[in-house]
Amino acid sequence: MQMVGERLGILDQFQGVDELRVEPDGSLEILERVEGGKHQVSVCAGPPALLGWATGHLPEPRNNPQVGMANMRGILPALQRAKAAAVGGGGVRFVEVSLPRQQRETRIVKDLSPEQIAREILAWISGD
């Protein structure tokens, strides 16, 4: 997005935007997501501006496993059959691709009282 903005000569760019309000004078009040779940509030004199939109006040759509399954069945096989095409951005060399080790050795604690568990968790949190 930033590169497209640069090519168009747009110097007012905002990313992770959750809210955009056009003021009566044509200026734009823009809320961008920043660290710590906060928003940075900016006022831009007006277009042209480039905004990378986040999800606004809406959460991610509700879970929809049916759509996920349909995608797995339809889109993934099609992707696997597709021929690789050069799309620019060349030069990058992947020297290694790996799947992380998922499995941890889980210790399952079944027979401690809430009090004992509380003490154990506290000791762990405080790094003892």
Next chain:
Amino acid sequence: MDDTLLLVHTEADGSLAKIAREALGAARSLGGSLTIGLVGGDAQAAAGSLGGCGAARFLGASGEMFRQPRYATDAAAAEALCRASGAQLILAPATSRWARVLPGVALRLGGRVDTHATRVFPSEGAPAIARWYYRQRMEAVLLRPQRPWIVLLEAGCHPAWTGAPASAALENVPVDLPEGAIRTTVNGLRAPQAEEQTIRPEADLLFVAGAGWTKKQSDGATHADDAERLILEFLRRTQASLGGSKSLVDLSGEGQAVLRCMTHLNQVGQTGATPRHPKGLSTCCHGEEPHVVGWRFIGERRAVNLDPNCGWARGKADVLYIADAFEVLRRINALLGEKTQATRA
């Protein structure tokens, strides 16, 4: 090894964030000559705080115009510092401020940019980076022949540089801003509507609440108010950061009588955040894969769940306590309360 420029910016209070010192730690580990580029209201003070890091040069774009994060001024400053340094590798902490501008700066420099790097290290005499793909499910190591190469390094990936301040000779670099380029004013930060600020990226502990907190309990009733009180008290006492499962966040979004402290920004997982904390404690959350991929960068993981067959039991946590999270959290809060009283006495 490439000559490296580390780009950092000051925070609102003029200091440098921990993530900036982490990126400095990573830059120093590469060997090769290091230049520090600082952007901010008062770059000189910040330069002094890094004075002992052994950098060959300190370059600054300093002044009122650079106090606030803003694309036009930050891009111009970063561009000027990159050109003045002549560095081939440009490393920057992945703050929202740098993430906003550095891809644009790469285009100006005719270089390349990679975001979300989790490691940068020398390989065959040149820098290589590691990053994750497909929502932290695959890790790749990659090299690029093009220079300059800008790399944004995520938080929590390298120990922070902790050396002492020392005097640093800051060279002020002139920044070329076309007439009328500043069309945006930044009016500060706004906290989300949640009653309390609960997302704390630098916390040692991530506390995750799942939908179980709002489900019917053994007495056949729901206890959302209790849940919220217990959770908020725990957060206040431990200063942990609050995460939520998607199910819980969705419930909160529908305005049900659930946890008012939870917004969708708290969601951890495949379609949520992937926070970085040394430890994570999951409560009343089932630990399904789409949730747990968001735990990729959580070091030690523990969970409290009533169900011994929940996802955490299947190699996703180090320790799983089979217990009622309401009971456990009540006891933890009580113990923390006693501890505070003891230290006061």
